[in-house]
Amino acid sequence: MKSIETIEGKMTPNDGKYAIVVGRWNAFVVESLLEGAVDSLLRHGVDEDNITIIRAPGAFEIPLVVQRAASSEKYDAIIALGAVIRGGTPHFEYVAGECTKGLSQVSLDFSIPVAFGVLTVDSIEQAIERSGTKAGNKGEEAAMSAFEMVSLLKAMEA
Numbered sequence: 214m215k216s217i218e219t220i221e222g223k224m225t226p227n228d229g230k231y232a233i234v235v236g237r238w239n240a241f242v243v244e245s246l247l248e249g250a251v252d253s254l255l256r257h258g259v260d261e262d263n264i265t266i267i268r269a270p271g272a273f274e275i276p277l278v279v280q281r282a283a284s285s286e287k288y289d290a291i292i293a294l295g296a297v298i299r300g301g302t303p304h305f306e307y308v309a310g311e312c313t314k315g316l317s318q319v320s321l322d323f324s325i326p327v328a329f330g331v332l333t334v335d336s337i338e339q340a341i342e343r344s345g346t347k348a349g350n351k352g353e354e355a356a357m358s359a360f361e362m363v364s365l366l367k368a369m370e371a
Contacts, residue, residue, distance in 0.1 A: 222365030226258025229289035229363035231356075232282040233264065236295030236331070238271035245344035246294045246330055246352030253356040272297045272331055273308045276315025283323035289366075290326040290359035291319075294352050296344075299335045309333040326362035330355030 231254060235247050247266070254264055265288070269278040272295035279291050293316050299305040312331055320327035330352050334340045342348040 220365065220368050222361035222363070222368065224257065224357070224361060225364070227360070227364055227367070228263065229259065229360070230263045230287060231259065231265070231290050231292060231359060231363075232267055232279075232288040233292045233294060233356075234267045234269055234275055234278045234282060236269050236272045236275050239296035239298060239340065242296045242332065242337075242340040242344045243294055246296070246332070246350065246355075249345060249350030249353035250292055250294060250330065250356035253353040254360065257357075257360055259360070269295075271295065271308075272312045275312055275331065276319060279316060279327055280319045280323075283319050283325045283327070288325065289363045290328065292328045292352075292355050292359045293331055294355065295331040296340050297331065297333050298337060298340055305333075326359050326366070328355040328359040328362070 233250055235243055267278055269275050275293050275295055279293055282288055282291050297305055297309045316327050316329055332340050332343050343351045
């Protein structure tokens with residue numbers, strides 16, 4: 214009987230280059246996401262010289278900045294971090310939806326991992342929970358997704 218080939222990413226140090234695109238809106242939450250992402254990459258053996266932080270005004274602008282980073286071909290993965298907090302108007306739906314759609318499109322258009330670390334939450338409390346308290350740190354989780362994807366895509370080339 215023939216064995217089934219399985220290809221997986223590994224969580225071992227790699228020499229990947231990572232861009233972290235950070236929206237400045239809701240900085241009280243987003244800076245915690247950024248700290249979690251950088252700390253996670255460093256703890257997994259990524260050299261500081263292989264991490265670039267790029268700041269965008271807000272979540273709506275993140276996809277264009279990610280697209281420019283992807284088109285530069287300098288990075289093996291991009292981590293998008295931001296926070297969109299629901300208010301009393303439809304603004305939330307537009308910003309969250311366009312950010313999500315734009316990031317997905319960049320990933321597919323440029324064949325580069327774009328890790329989604331943009332919080333889309335109903336309240337400030339939920340944002341705080343997801344940026345390093347009860348619900349973990351979604352910046353750290355996005356960084357680990359990017360880290361594993363770099364390893365996975367390299368394994369698929371072999």
